[in-house]
Amino acid sequence: MSKLNLITKGFVKDNPTFVLLLGMCPTLATTTSAINGMSMGLATTFVLILSNMAISAIARFIPDKVRIPSYIVVIATFVTLLQFVMQAYVPSVYDTLGLFIPLIVVNCIVLGRAEAFANKNSVFDSALDGIGVGLGFTVSLTVLGLVREALGSGSAFGWKFMPGDGVLVFVLAPGAFLALAYLLVLFRKFIAKQ
Amino acid sequence: MEYILIIISAVFVNNILLSQFLGICPFLGVSNKLSTAVGMSGAVCFVITLATLVTYLLQRFVLDPLNVGFLQTIAFILVIAALVQMVEIVLKKISPSLYSALGIFLPLITTNCAVLGVALTVVTKEFTFGGEAHMLNLGESLVYAFATSLGxxxxxxxxxGLRETLALNNVPKAFKGVPVALITASILAMAFMGFSGLV
Incomplete structure (x- = not known):
């Protein structure tokens, strides 16, 4: 597989949100606006790249039987690191995303890439894989956030293009399910061509 | 009275799946059949309550006195993973029938974000059940955890139940599987929004 392919496959073919349907909790919970979705995606990408690199470097020293707990500890370490970085530099984003930052530990995308890719590929390839899948996740979350923000509050990335409030339900919980369902259908129909 | 408020709030108003979005993976993954959904709910209920008890004590009597609160995420996930493993071993010995009924769901619960989510919520968030904002004590935390898992x-x-009926219907090809399930979930979430403002 070419190096470029490692990066681009996360956008369509192995898109974590629309094809693999992984990491649904942050996808639904944090996409109340485009900015929030993008922040969550970038936070996950940060953890994904670092944990992929670390795991691919140490994978051959880990006995097979305890590999999953070991991976979880590595991931939890980077999540803690991310919490410090975010608290220091972007405290407002940290407060908005709240509980979902520590919950990156149990995001199936991160553990899934460790198990499916990082533990049998080189450090460099694993970093590229982390970037690709992470950006695919970020783009999906941004699109979902953008749709919900546009319909729900008539704005895009905080810029108001429509007077009034919009359809409030799209910012609330039911709208998350509904927007994701229709985006999934459009993705299947036009991009993945199933 | 306060316990009743906690239960109503956790089961209906702030339902963990439909308004907090924790534990969506099993919600979409194992909801095809009613019997597996019941099994999963039982296992989650058991693990959430037990994990909250242990992590609450860990936070108050180990992490807080030693001033190492930043280890919270790592410590909690390790405790939950170990706990699930232990529950599995104990259950296998004591009640093999329950063990085989829960089957694959038990190990899967480690990566269910509902468990870590509830454990983190009860030690970090302030609640206002019938009075001023305050941190939950042990009893309230346990009631909250149990009620959340009931929700x-x-x-x-x-x-x-809805999905079982839905499976018999004809849906457009692009909507098959997850999209139509998500739309069902959306309608269910709208129904649960009717409870908001109750507590």
Whole structure:
């Protein structure tokens, strides 16, 4: 597989949100606006790249039987690191995303890439894989956030293009399910061509 | 009275699946059949309550006195993973029938974000059940955890029942599987929004 392919496959073919349907909790919970979705995606990408690199470097020293707990500890370490970085530099984003930052530990995308890719590929390839899948996740979350923000509050990335409030339900919980369902259908129909 | 408020709030108003979005993976993954949904709900209920008890004590009597609160995420996930493993071993010995009924769901619960989510919520968030904002004490935390898992079970079982009926219907090709399930979940979430403002 070419190096470029490692990066681009996360956008369509192995898109974590629309094809693999992984990491649904942050996808639904944090996409109340485009900015929030993008922040969550970038936070996950940060953890994904670092944990992929670390795991691919140490994978051959880990006995097979305890590999999953070991991976979880590595991931939890980077999540803690991310919490410090975010608290220091972007405290407002940290407060908005709240509980979902520590919950990156149990995001199936991160553990899934460790198990499916990082533990049998080189450090460099694993970093590229982390970037690709992470950006695919970020783009999906941004699109979902953008749709919900546009319909729900008539704005895009905080810029108001429509007077009034919009359809409030799209910012609330039911709208998350509904927007994701229709985006999934459009993705299947036009991009993945199933 | 306060306990009743906690239960109503956790089961209906702030339902963990339909308004907090924790534990969506099993919600979409194992809701095809009513019987598996019931099994999963039982296992989650058991693990959430037990994990909250242990992590609450860990936070108050180990992490807080030693001033190492930043280890929270790592410590909690390790405790939950170990706990699930232990529950599995004990259950296998004591009640093999329950063990085989829960089957694959038990190990899967480690990566269910509802468990870590509830454990983190009760030690970090302030609640205002019938009075001033305050941190939950041990009893309230346990009631909150148990009620939350009941809410998980309620939403899960309702959803599985709907999906079983839905499976018999004809849906457009692009909507098959997950999209139509998500639309069902959306309608269910709208129904649960009717409870908001109750507590």
């Amino acid at each position: 998980f079970g309620l939403a899960m079982i309702l959803f599985a």
